[in-house]
Amino acid sequence: MITYDFEKPIVELEKKISELRKYAAEVNIDAATELGSLERKRDVLSQEVYAGLEPFQRVQVARHPQRPYLQDYLRLLCTDFMELHGDRRFADDQALLGGFATLAGRRVLVLGHQKGRDVKENMRRNFGMAHPEGYRKALRLMTLADRAGLPIVSFIDTPGAYPGIGAEERGQAEAIAVNLRDMIGLGVPVLCVVIGEGGSGGALGIGIGNRVLIMENAYYSVISPEGCASILFRDAKRAAEAATALKLTAKDLLQFGIVEEIIAEPIGGAHRHPEHAAQLVKAALVRHLDELCAMPPDALRQQRYEKFRRVGVFSEA
Amino acid sequence: MSLFSRIRRRRPPIPDGLWLKCQSCAEIIYVKALNENFKLCPKCNHHYLLSARERIDLLCDADSFSEMDAVMLPGDPLNFVDAIPYPEKQAKAREKSGENEALVTGTGTIEAIPFALGVMDFTYIGGTMGSVVGEKAARLIELARDRRLPLLIVSASGGVRMHESIIGLMQMAKTSGALFYYKQAGLPFLSLLTNPTTGGTTASFASLGDIILAEPNALIGFAGPRVIKQTIRQDLPKGFQSAEFLLEHGMIDMVVPRPQLKATIAGLLRYLLRLPVEAPPEPAPAAASAA
Structure with missing residues (x-):
């Protein structure tokens, strides 16, 4: 896993913890007190480090290759996913996916950007950067969801x-x-959540929600x-400064x-605890969906x- | 998304001198001749930048334009500083362009047809879209809907203004949303793209015209050529992102040279508004019998 500079003290502590645990098991001693103390120390440190992150460091976390992506959330949140393909014009964009899903007993349409974790997958996913056919597929599916009365959940994660x-x-x-x-x-609820990178027009193109969470x-x-x-x-190296200014x-x-709303992440970031992160996302989605589903179509459009x-x-x- | 800095560096405004070397064909041209020729190079027809006021004079019937929201001024929600603080940048842009912001809106008539008109001014921070451009455009669209007027917006823009970041980006949603209700009312929206129209402006209202027109050789695109070149690491095809390129790819309806713009737009509006056809001139009897 990639470790950013600001994460190093945390990783050091984690290393110590796992070494101690291994040693304790080997020589069969009870190190529970020491382990507990180290773990608490790690949690406090993580909390401190993450609370004090500079804007550009957050951008780095948002781009972490182990951060959960759309398909991870689908796996962790939904009991069913039926992917639908193609814009009926040119192609099926693999950087922007969509389909029917079941989320906590609710039938919804899920769509969102999909990045890849390795070179091969990223070639296919184009690093989560969609082409026009991706946006056209998204609209085709949203229009379909509108007709079927299905709420729409949109996961935003694109540079x-x-x-091109x-x-x-x-x-x-x-x-x-x-x-x-x-x-x-659209006469159905549209709920958007920025899970990683909210990259400009590419994000906004599926980001017109009744509510937008991040x-x-x-x-x-x-x-x-x-x-x-x-x-x-006039200098790309001043990105940290720009991140603060933006x-x-x-x-x-x-x-x-x-x-x-801001959806809290587990201490140490979603990339360290994807399952826990997914549960926090799920709770927020369900709460907002319940509220939005009570609104009639015209009220949804107007709001x-x-x-x-x-x-x-x-x-x- | 913003490209204005690059474009502005390469294409300086016309100096006040008597003579000028054409940016396109390098011919020495008489400035007065340029001004009397719709700001087209008399030699190569290169279309020079028009200010918002020049554009309004070109399109509206004399003294018919009535401006709205003329004194709307931008704030500085991010406290943004690049080379200079954003409020200073605004002051300089006001001075340079003579406009309070990058979009002038109002109502007028074009060949006696009442219409709502918005014109961007590229000289004001590269015609970039921030809160004021978004708000003025949205109000214009809403007014056109309420008064059931046809709508024309003339774009010249480097995209969303970075100095307003996310708030600027949301103006794309605001203007496009206003156009949803305008379209629902069954009214016609004409979009005219001039050099250059890029970024978030192209990716919002400028691309939503029921009919989209462009001036010859205008640079029109989503991403700027430099960004694309850096991304794909190869040279771009000749004429890429020109008005003619977009016409060829089915993205716009017409490329219209500036001298024909007013008549073309009025002609389109007469169809879209189903105005009565004026009696055609009687055909000469000789011609009729020959047919």
């Missing part, structure tokens, strides 16, 4: 919509724009810190009223539009 020749030729901008417009018109160590921004640094500061952390987003309509900071003389 951004793919910037084919994507431009096939109308990446148009595909996203149409989703932004037509998601406003995990504690996820981020959501108009541009990557690296991209911002290279354009505004106010892209979960806390910032809650303060701006962009997200409704969704109002949510985005009111965002903006300006003055009028």
Whole structure:
């Protein structure tokens, strides 16, 4: 597992714990007191480290290759998943998946970005960067869910919509724009959760929810810190500075009223405890779905539009 | 998403001098000739940037434009500082462009047809979209819906303004959402893309026109050419992301040279609004008998 610099003291302690446990087992002594004390020390340290993370360090956590992805959540949260494929125009985008799922006894449509964990899978998943056909597939499935009366749960985790020749030729901008417009018109609940990277238009393209939730160590921004640094500061190496300036952390987003709730992560981050993280996500999803499912279609449309309509900071003389 | 810095560096505004070397064909051109020719190079027809006011004068009937929300000013929700603090950047942009923000909105007539019009000004921070652009666009769309007016938005934009980050990004949702209700009302939206239109502007209202027009050779895209080149690590095909490239790929309806814009837009509106056909001139009897 990749270890970031700020995680090193925690990993050191974990190493000590496992060494002691092994030793105690070998020589058959009772080290419960010492182990308990070390574990407490580790938890306190983790809590301190994670509470004090700089914005760019959170971006690193959001990008951790062991962080749970859409398919992990499907496995950990849903009792059923029937994947549906293709945009009926060009292709089936493997960077953006969707299908019917059962979540805590509720039938829903789940969609979201899917990253890969190794080179081979990432070639197929395009690092979670969807092409226009991904956004068109998403809209096709959402329209279907609308007709069937199924609530929609959207998992956001992308560095951004793919910037390539084919994507431009096939109308990446148009595909996203149409989703932004037509998601406003959906008469079923739309619940979005940013589980990792909320990369700009690529995230927003499936992000027009009645409510938008975000995990504690996820981020959501108009541009990557690296991209911002290279354009505004003329130096991609100043990404950490850009990450701070962009106010892209979960806390910032809650303060701006962009997200409704931060889903806490287990101490040490979702990548260290995926099962526990999934349970926390599930509890939040179920609670919000229950509330949204009580709303009639027109109220859902109107509340969704109002949510985005009111965002903006300006003055009028 | 924003590319304005690169574009601005490469394409400086027209200096106040009498003569100018054309950015495109390097011909020395007389500035007065340029100004009297819709700001097209008399030699190569290169379309120079129009300010929002010049564009309004080009499209609206004389004195018909009535501006709305003219004094809406941006805030600084992020306390953003790049080379200079964002409020200073706004002040400089106001001075440079003569506009309070990157979008001018209002109502007017085009060949006597009442319409709602929004025009972006690229000189104001690269025509980038922040809270003010989003709010003014949304109000324009809502007003057009309430008054049942056809709508034209002229884009020239580097995308979402980074200085407003996530709040800027949400303006894409706001403007597109307003267009959902506009479309539902059965009203026609025309989008005109001018050089350059990229990023979050293209990925929201600019691409949602029932009819999409573009000026010749305008750069139009989602990602900027430099970002794409860096990502795919190969050279881009010739003419990539030009208006003509988009026409060829089915992404826009027409490429319209500037001198024909007003008549073309008015002509389209007459169809979309089903205005009565003016009596055609009587055919000459000789021509009729020959047929």
